[in-house]
Amino acid sequence: MKTKQFVYGIKGNIVYSKYPEKIEICDNSYLLYEGNKIIGVFSKIPDAYSEIQVKDYGDRLIIPGLVDLHVHAPQYAFRGLGMDLELLDWLNTNTFPEEAKYKDTEYAEKAYRIFVDNLRKGATTRACIFATIHRKSTMILMDLLEKSGLSTMVGKVNMDRNAPDYLIEHTEESADETVEWIEEVIAKKYSRTRPILTPRFIPSCTDELMKRLKMIQKSYQLPVQSHLSENYEEIAWVKELCPESAFYGDAYDQVGLFGKDCKTLMAHCVHSDEEEVKRIKENGVYVVHCPESNTNLSSGVAPIRTYLDEGIHVGIGSDVAGGATENLFAAMTYAIQASKLRWRLQDDSLKPLTVAEAFYIATKGGGEFFGKVGSFEPGYEVDAVVLDDSRLLHPQELTVQQRLERMIYLSDDREIYAKYVAGEKLFERG
Incomplete structure (x- = not known):
């Protein structure tokens, strides 16, 4: 079993790329990492990591930096x-x-x-x-x-x-x-x-x-x-x-x-x-x-x-x-x-x-x-940005991918809720 005290997780709607033509969307999922290395993205926490600390960002989007x-x-x-x-x-x-x-x-x-x-x-x-x-x-x-x-x-x-x-x-x-x-x-x-x-x-x-x-x-x-x-x-x-x-x-x-x-x-x-x-x-x-x-x-x-x-x-x-x-x-x-x-x-x-x-x-x-930066694939470094799009009001139901597209066209620094670089949290809004 992994040494749990060095493994952490963040939870939210996780979005990243493996290839140019497709965006990977993982609704309500967990990004697990050890130190500055990503273990993977999971729909539920594997039994081997059941006792790790997890920061839950709710319905917010989590993208690579x-x-x-x-x-x-x-x-x-x-x-x-x-x-x-x-x-x-x-x-x-x-x-x-x-x-x-x-x-x-x-x-x-x-x-x-x-x-x-x-x-x-x-x-x-x-x-x-x-x-x-x-x-x-x-x-x-x-x-x-x-x-x-x-x-x-x-x-x-x-x-x-x-x-x-x-x-x-x-x-x-x-x-x-x-x-x-x-x-x-x-x-x-x-x-x-x-x-x-x-x-x-x-x-x-x-x-x-x-x-x-x-x-x-x-x-x-x-x-x-x-x-x-x-x-x-x-x-x-x-x-x-x-x-x-x-x-x-x-x-x-x-x-x-x-x-x-x-x-x-x-x-x-x-x-x-x-x-x-x-x-x-x-x-x-x-x-x-x-x-x-x-x-x-x-x-x-x-x-x-x-x-x-x-x-x-x-x-x-x-x-x-x-x-x-x-x-x-x-x-x-x-x-x-x-x-x-x-x-x-x-x-x-x-x-x-x-x-x-x-x-x-x-x-x-x-x-x-x-190096291995810019994705949430296993082995990549932990650069992550948590996005809060609640300011961008809309009347209709949107998918996570649609919310990301709106963020690209409409967002600024006000949407940056938290930020991680090389496995360390730089800040998180209160």
Whole structure:
């Protein structure tokens, strides 16, 4: 018999994904876990666990925590502003001046605290986060995230060209500061906050810096996050800067920062051609869909149906502040709506995303980057969000799946009743 004092359960309407095309619905069921490992979902408690403690959440929904694979913490301060510009003008007009402020650690602490506090309140349990080039401020962000109880990967950004002078490091300085930052993170011995190598994108990083970052990546075995094929002007710029590269992603691949032995996130992939898609699949690169940002900055709509059909890893990102909100329920809604517009107006061979598929990429699809995360299958880590939809009044009887769909389209932080990350309860409303 199992040692019962280490096994716990939560009870409610349990909802999760095993595959993109179907949502698993377990009405009035029990999620049992030991430490940070899920034992399983049961309609009744097995005899071997009959004496365990169970938290009963009644008729509420229990879903896996949502995973934000692409968000810029320093941009949170200006979300919802400057959306009349396309990507490159938006960076120069809004993003770079704001990120320069993070040289001031007092400003960084104030701004990052707002970001972390709000992220903690929502349904997001895991996130991959861009900071700025500033090492000390990046450590402030990581300290705050560690205290929050969320599980995150954070990157000190690298840029040594094609940005304002006030936001550029010399190549050697950028590499050296990155190593010093990694060593400081290691010394801190965080339990939930990990470093991720973060070259902003090819236009802002010289070949020499990218080669140095590969050496750092190999030495410390870090994952990597960056941007790919977001905007036509950006793609043309990469072709000009890297004429020897067959396509945008090839510029990363030539230095070994595009999957294979280097776990890699690439945000956007809106305009990836067939050759790039093939390389993404071959190298096991994760595509991060950022539908609200792609709409706000007039970048286009990524062919997520193609990526799913090809078996490519796909997750979702809020991409604040290109996206105006960190609410991943909203991101799911945008993903579905954008795919419908793409199907209707651009390519009717790619069917729109379903609610089940959007839910999958926001949970298990993105969670895979962190390991066995984002599902309630046995052996997965215990990330769970309890949803209370009593505020969303309705006159008719609804199934659990219908209630989930309404949550995706209508909910915000007010529906978050309780939240568990890596087997520990972060909070529960009284």
